[in-house]
Amino acid sequence: MIVSAPTADELNDVSLRLYFSAWSSLIEIWSDFELTFEGFGPGKSSAWKDEWQDYLVASQSEMQSIFSIVQHSNELALKAMICEVCPYLLLIGNDLKLNVNPSADLRFTDFRTIDAVDLPAAVNNFCPRKLTQQFVQTYDDIRGFRNKFVHLGHSDRRFDPFELLHSLIAIYSELWPQRNWLRDRVDFASEERKAYFSDGKHFSVHADIMYEQEYNIELFTKSEFKTVFGEEKSRRRYFCFDCLDEATTGWSDFDRETAKTAFISRSDNQQIRCAMCETSFIVERVPCSQDGCKGNVIGANSDDHDGRCHTCGEHTTP
Structure with missing residues (x-):
């Protein structure tokens, strides 16, 4: 039999830890700058616009790493939603090679789970709460960037911490509306x-x-x-x-x-x-x-x- 199947609570716990780690890192990017250039912030008329743009250039590699963490968080949260229905749905599409006479229990973590690209469709087919089209677009956008970053080590995309922070609030509202x-x-x-x-x-x-x-x-x-x-x-x-x-x-x-x-x-x-x-x-x-x-x-x-x-x-x- 298959043992050690994940629970929705376990997946959500890790997902939220990653989410708030990303949030904290983005706030620090802003706060570190504001401590030196006092009075800078969203919606403020500031004399530090040129300095901010130079600072963003120096912060890009860190924000790319943060963005990758956000995608990992998103994937785990969607898997948690599927787990609430049945954890074994995560194994759909897995080419399981099984022994007629197994010598021991099979561990869930030894199997490949559903691909990240298929998670939104799986949620919308199996779960009572459906994802909005706006979230699916955001998810695909972040996933596409993460793939470039992971496989190539860099991206030509330019990030702004304020845009990412606003995106994180929208993501939380979508993934954890009852929290x-x-x-x-x-x-x-x-x-x-x-x-x-x-x-x-x-x-x-x-x-x-x-x-x-x-x-x-x-x-x-x-x-x-x-x-x-x-x-x-x-x-x-x-x-x-x-x-x-x-x-x-x-x-x-x-x-x-x-x-x-x-x-x-x-x-x-x-x-x-x-x-x-x-x-x-x-x-x-x-x-x-x-x-x-x-x-x-x-x-x-x-x-x-x-x-x-x-x-x-x-x-x-x-």
Whole structure:
């Protein structure tokens, strides 16, 4: 019999690790440049356009490698969708050479699985959720580049990290529509090498993500923000004290405004919910007593954050 067949969860886990590795690398390409040429970003009028173009030339080989990782992630995600129906469908088209009297069990990993070029068609034939034509075109485009890169070691294609980041949001929306992007970002960052140094005093995974949020908020279009946060970009955001405190270390100095990840519930204005950790908190709607703060969403969750303003983060005075 065939043993060790993969599961959808196993394939999705690897696929998402690759996806967020690519995301992190692209954000670093942008952030490294912005640290030297302050104020640069998408949609901004910048005096650094010539420098940015020169920097892109120097970044092309790295972005080609990142693009190849994205394709590997896409293939595993499509295989995960097929596995949800039946993992053995991945062996379709495989010229199996079987022994009438096998001496041992057959391992699934010893067989060749369905070719990458056939995965979209397999998903649309076997799976209840079909891929959009736009995604199939994107998938074929990335696959075509990856083949050139893998077999020839180079490509004449020129990449822009902002275009790739926008593409990654669209890919996530297509492949994992029922998942939470922000929650996944934290969870998979917790599996990366840097998480080893997370001690809550000098470094934390949440702090790293909050620094990244400064770039993400600037990047996201309205529809992309809705994909990531599950809410409209125009809605007011509030502090989730669980996530904020996890991110606050002795060395952290991220932009606190971009660290707001919670929204007032649409059905109950006495409750807020965090888009990152998915925790809900009870609040009372009374004015904050801190000078200059116009907030009126105060913690009332019967914990240490009672009386703490979700707008400014400070405790109100009795």
